[in-house]
Amino acid sequence: DSGVTQTPKHLITATGQRVTLRCSPRSGDLSVYWYQQSLDQGLQFLIQYYNGEERAKGNILERFSAQQFPDLHSELNLSSLELGDSALYFCASSPVPTGYTFGSGTRLTVV
Amino acid sequence: GQNIDQPTEMTATEGAIVQINCTYQTSGFNGLFWYQQHAGEAPTFLSYNVLDGLEEKGRFSSFLSRSKGYSYLLLKELQMKDSASYLCAVSLSLGYGGSQGNLIFGKGTKLSVKP
Numbered sequence: 655d656s657g658v659t660q661t662p663k664h665l666i667t668a669t670g671q672r673v674t675l676r677c678s679p680r681s682g683d684l685s686v687y688w689y690q691q692s693l694d695q696g697l698q699f700l701i702q703y704y705n706g707e708e709r710a711k712g713n714i715l716e717r718f719s720a721q722q723f724p725d726l727h728s729e730l731n732l733s734s735l736e737l738g739d740s741a742l743y744f745c746a747s748s749p750v751p752t753g754y755t756f757g758s759g760t761r762l763t764v765v
Numbered sequence: 766g767q768n769i770d771q772p773t774e775m776t777a778t779e780g781a782i783v784q785i786n787c788t789y790q791t792s793g794f795n796g797l798f799w800y801q802q803h804a805g806e807a808p809t810f811l812s813y814n815v816l817d818g819l820e821e822k823g824r825f826s827s828f829l830s831r832s833k834g835y836s837y838l839l840l841k842e843l844q845m846k847d848s849a850s851y852l853c854a855v856s857l858s859l860g861y862g863g864s865q866g867n868l869i870f871g872k873g874t875k876l877s878v879k880p
């Protein structure tokens with residue numbers, strides 16, 4: 655157990671729908687990062703939050719949004735889903751001074 | 766733009782040594798990371814280099830040359846369980862509160878270890 659908790663582990667939904675992925679960072683970590691990993695792509699950085707505020711934005715589509723709550727958990731909202739959004743979505747939190755600790759991911763399948 | 770290149774696939778024999786190379790061209794550099802990822806699982810941290818040179822950690826070593834934009838991961842005494850993807854990632858900036866900034870990942874090198 656990495657200490658980063660992601661739910662749900664699997665999600666199957668239809669095109670056009672909206673889903674919410676949830677992440678709880680390791681205790682004491684203030685930063686949360688969201689990544690998307692498709693079969694033919696590497697880990698693509700989506701967005702970073704630090705202590706409730708958005709800090710960096712990567713290749714995140716306008717249909718996607720995220721937020722970090724006062725208790726530091728984060729949610730990634732994906733709307734108007736398309737087949738191409740099927741991927742593994744990872745959340746990571748950042749301890750000091752080494753790299754990320756990743757959650758186990760949410761596998762999203764859009765049918 | 767940011768560019769991180771690593772070979773797509775490599776094959777090696779159990780007990781051997783393998784070197785996985787990574788070259789990067791990024792705007793900003795604050796450290797280079799290597800992660801291991803088994804299929805369908807989360808990446809796990811292997812090593813971190815911020816200064817030039819070799820960092821050794823058991824069977825795994827990582828090397829960095831900032832002037833050349835080059836790193837490699839060296840795996841010794843290969844075991845079957847080392848079959849996985851190895852991801853090279855660059856931190857572009859310092860994070861907040863001492864944490865790491867966002868990491869940009871290469872597409873990964875799939876290593877197959879054969880008996």
